[in-house]
Amino acid sequence: MADGSCAGFGLAIRKLMVRGNRGRLLLSVPHLEIAPGAKIGITGPSGAGKSTLLFAMAGLVDRIEGQVTWTGVDLSTLNSRERARFRNRSMGIVFQDFLLFDELDAAANASVIALFRPKAERSAIRDEGNALLARLGINAGDRATSSLSGGERQRVAVARALAGGAQILLADEPTANLHREAADALADDLVAHADTAGRTLVTVSHDPALLERMDRVITLSDGQLTEI
Numbered sequence: 001m002a003d004g005s006c007a008g009f010g011l012a013i014r015k016l017m018v019r020g021n022r023g024r025l026l027l028s029v030p031h032l033e034i035a036p037g038a039k040i041g042i043t044g045p046s047g048a049g050k051s052t053l054l055f056a057m058a059g060l061v062d063r064i065e066g067q068v069t070w071t072g073v074d075l076s077t078l079n080s081r082e083r084a085r086f087r088n089r090s091m092g093i094v095f096q097d098f099l100l101f102d103e104l105d106a107a108a109n110a111s112v113i114a115l116f117r118p119k120a121e122r123s124a125i126r127d128e129g130n131a132l133l134a135r136l137g138i139n140a141g142d143r144a145t146s147s148l149s150g151g152e153r154q155r156v157a158v159a160r161a162l163a164g165g166a167q168i169l170l171a172d173e174p175t176a177n178l179h180r181e182a183a184d185a186l187a188d189d190l191v192a193h194a195d196t197a198g199r200t201l202v203t204v205s206h207d208p209a210l211l212e213r214m215d216r217v218i219t220l221s222d223g224q225l226t227e228i
């Protein structure tokens, strides 16, 4: 496995606030700790701020108040380029709307992180991306991404997040487009990856079968953390 990152990221959030238009408070998380290697679910009603919290954890929200600190890395002290570098090295992210590159085939999407890693790691990441696609049931990696179904796109997005051995896995509704059997297989794969090498997994989900595989489930309601 190509693994260009150090092991064991935990997360500490302090007094995090994210505001939208005209200063409207979208999210307030006074205090949240996630241990290195923990598997955490985030759930709550639509519009509660789950994706916003995941984006803040990924350093994808430009203006936050407070601190989001992965072991040794305080995202609030980094500029956007430095945050991107940290993401490329240490995070695998499954976005709710996948954000695949339609110009690339499924295999190239699954291993796209190779472009940001040293040359010596690239072919191992490509092999890993292909193996992940096969395991997730996408058998022809050279299929045009635009020809994939929603469920297939979702599985390519998960393969992309897992290929390259990122120590932090962030996933937004990773089983939402899958039928039960495929959702369970994917949940097993995510958990197995998280359990390898002490990876930390944070997943937004409404899927009880995925949430019950987590160590802990956080509920967000109206932008507020109501339960830990």
Ligand SMILES: Nc1ncnc2c1ncn2[C@@H]1O[C@H](COP(=O)(O)OP(=O)(O)OP(=O)(O)O)[C@@H](O)[C@H]1O
Pocket: 020, 021, 026, 044, 045, 046, 047, 048, 049, 050, 051, 052, 053
């Ligand atoms: N870029 C943005 N600018 C302004 N408001 C936003 C932005 N993105 C999200 N919001 C608002 O922030 C709030 C939280 O949205 P978010 O997408 O985080 O919720 P969610 O819990 O993930 O919802 P869902 O389950 O429907 O995906 C909503 O009121 C939404 O309208």
